[in-house]
Amino acid sequence: MSGGSDPGDGPRDADANRGSDGEGGEQPLIAVRDLVVSRGGERVLDGVSLSVDRGELVGLVGPNGAGKTTLIAAVNGTLGIDGGTVELDGRDRRELSQREVARRVATVPQETNTAFEFPVESVVEMGRTAYVSRFGTTTEADREAVERAMERAEVTEFADRSVTTLSGGERQRVLFARALAAETPGLLLDEPTASLDINHQVRTLELVRRSVDEGKAALAAIHDLNLAARVCDRLVLLAGGSVRATGPPRDVLSDDALAEAFGVRTAVNDDPAVGSPMVTALREADAAGDGS
Amino acid sequence: MTPVWRRAAGYSALLSALLLAVVTVSAGIGPVSIPAGTVVAVVANAVAVPVSVEWAATAVGGAGPLTAGLPLRVEFARPFAFPVSSTQEAIVMRVRLPRILLAAFVGVGLASAGTVMQGFFRNPMADPGIIGVSSGAAVGAVSWIVAPAGVLALLGPLRPLLADGAGLQIAAFCGALGAGFGVYLIASRDGRTPVATLLLAGVAVQTFLGAVVSYLLLHSGESIRRVTYWLMGHLSGANWSEVAAAAVVVPALTLVLFAYARDLNVLLLGETDAVALGVDAERSKRVLLAVSSVLTGAAVAVSGVIGFVGLIVPHGVRLLVGPDHRVLLPTSALAGGSFLVAADTFARSGVAELPVGIVTAAAGAPFFLYLLRTREVYDL
Numbered sequence: 246m247s248g249g250s251d252p253g254d255g256p257r258d259a260d261a262n263r264g265s266d267g268e269g270g271e272q273p274l275i276a277v278r279d280l281v282v283s284r285g286g287e288r289v290l291d292g293v294s295l296s297v298d299r300g301e302l303v304g305l306v307g308p309n310g311a312g313k314t315t316l317i318a319a320v321n322g323t324l325g326i327d328g329g330t331v332e333l334d335g336r337d338r339r340e341l342s343q344r345e346v347a348r349r350v351a352t353v354p355q356e357t358n359t360a361f362e363f364p365v366e367s368v369v370e371m372g373r374t375a376y377v378s379r380f381g382t383t384t385e386a387d388r389e390a391v392e393r394a395m396e397r398a399e400v401t402e403f404a405d406r407s408v409t410t411l412s413g414g415e416r417q418r419v420l421f422a423r424a425l426a427a428e429t430p431g432l433l434l435d436e437p438t439a440s441l442d443i444n445h446q447v448r449t450l451e452l453v454r455r456s457v458d459e460g461k462a463a464l465a466a467i468h469d470l471n472l473a474a475r476v477c478d479r480l481v482l483l484a485g486g487s488v489r490a491t492g493p494p495r496d497v498l499s500d501d502a503l504a505e506a507f508g509v510r511t512a513v514n515d516d517p518a519v520g521s522p523m524v525t526a527l528r529e530a531d532a533a534g535d536g537s
Numbered sequence: 538m539t540p541v542w543r544r545a546a547g548y549s550a551l552l553s554a555l556l557l558a559v560v561t562v563s564a565g566i567g568p569v570s571i572p573a574g575t576v577v578a579v580v581a582n583a584v585a586v587p588v589s590v591e592w593a594a595t596a597v598g599g600a601g602p603l604t605a606g607l608p609l610r611v612e613f614a615r616p617f618a619f620p621v622s623s624t625q626e627a628i629v630m631r632v633r634l635p636r637i638l639l640a641a642f643v644g645v646g647l648a649s650a651g652t653v654m655q656g657f658f659r660n661p662m663a664d665p666g667i668i669g670v671s672s673g674a675a676v677g678a679v680s681w682i683v684a685p686a687g688v689l690a691l692l693g694p695l696r697p698l699l700a701d702g703a704g705l706q707i708a709a710f711c712g713a714l715g716a717g718f719g720v721y722l723i724a725s726r727d728g729r730t731p732v733a734t735l736l737l738a739g740v741a742v743q744t745f746l747g748a749v750v751s752y753l754l755l756h757s758g759e760s761i762r763r764v765t766y767w768l769m770g771h772l773s774g775a776n777w778s779e780v781a782a783a784a785v786v787v788p789a790l791t792l793v794l795f796a797y798a799r800d801l802n803v804l805l806l807g808e809t810d811a812v813a814l815g816v817d818a819e820r821s822k823r824v825l826l827a828v829s830s831v832l833t834g835a836a837v838a839v840s841g842v843i844g845f846v847g848l849i850v851p852h853g854v855r856l857l858v859g860p861d862h863r864v865l866l867p868t869s870a871l872a873g874g875s876f877l878v879a880a881d882t883f884a885r886s887g888v889a890e891l892p893v894g895i896v897t898a899a900a901g902a903p904f905f906l907y908l909l910r911t912r913e914v915y916d917l
Contacts, residue, residue: 322812322813323809323812323813343816344815346815347814347815352810352813354809354810361805361860362859363802363859363860367802368806371802372814374799374803374816379796379797380796423814
């Protein structure tokens, strides 16, 4: 869509096609079935199933401690799986090497350790880790991918600056560029907007939306329900380690399950500015009036 | 070539030139001072090029270290014959050069291992001995000095090697590997080795081994001077066979570490990020730990515990070239070589010879403090 990415898009498209042709084509890029993950003897995820197709942005919502971050970590391979399966592009994650996983899904973490002076370009280049051989150096294709990703995430202007000098919003875009540089068909985002002001929240999610419209499959944990409802195609409501509701934002937000999951009564209206559903948590006093 | 590799190559070329210069100048310094030109001439004269190789019916002895024991007859030609006095030749080739080259290899090894440990642990106080390798070597070496019979009994299968005059080095090396591997086993559970556990286990094992060394010191009797000297780190009495061993071990292992420079960079972002980016973190950690521990063990085995090289050289170099290990590792390694050669030259050229460990600490600490005060320091 953006002019800058047109000439170099060939290899990535070819790659994505090869992946889907070879392995059935129609199945979702990310498919989670009956997933069980335990941490410290406790089941954090207990029988979670969900799927994300290409060209679809799925929002993972739910109260604190619902297991959103754990689910993302189980998909990208940073956490072990205790039951069920995670399939990436039709292949069981556990049969893939970590390198192969990283070529299918890239992750935008909530925060990263950036307490040392790597220039922005080096950090984005780390997104290519899964493509560079141990004794090799970066190729022309790697450099092009890095350049495209930086342009797309709007970080080219500070390519040479140290990440330590950036603001939170800029740093988040650098992490997004790093994930784009991997040129994976799948994107995982763990609270990409948690530490951003409203301007940067919207900008960041717009960037995600654009990548999805171009064919990526994205799963994003977003704690802000209204923001999630605005940009996502579907929402998955996670609470207590299992899926409580799933579907279009409007359905999920008005579901009784939502109020139950968060333990608070809610009212759903249309946002007067953008027309997307808007959830308001009600206090006890508000709820009494509402119930009449 | 990407800018990173160009930067690495540029700095490395500069620092290699510096190392050569330091080695040449150092070989001229001592009770008899020899001009740098003469040093170069002596070294050139020693160059031998094999010109013909023949199979011999029986093994020929004395052809050289590489062919000893093989049924080969090798003819060497010496292309240079500069006029130098045999005294100067003997001083450079037999006395000074082995020691200088050993210092260079030990410096390279300690600085590389130190760089890796600091990156690995994301801890600015990490040094090559952080997982107990140096303490283990100390226990091995001190036991050998105090009670060689006991060590011989323990290292039964290695007896033929031990008898060959390299007993101290082999005992130290075995101690180093034993301690490093022990710490790794203690800190590992279910195939995972959390870095924080490793660090704490390393500190605990170091403390314990320190107690063992102190106990052995109490009972060292007449050999206490030798023990103390070893513990301070010194390079006196270096010989060509030690240099040959170091020349094989140190460059090979350092190159393996270079191959993991990219992994180290990504690991700096944290293990979770590294795994998500496609790094097999546990495997990379194992390789980095094992290789840098063997490297440290080898260095300590031939030189004793020379402190500070593996701590301040990587820090000083990081302040200059930044945190990217693709640049930092080779530059640290070369700078470590130059630093230790210079420090050892100072140690041996004073009125009374000092253990080089005293010089590295005495010179390194103020320099480090100067860097801390004058430059903004990275968190790592």
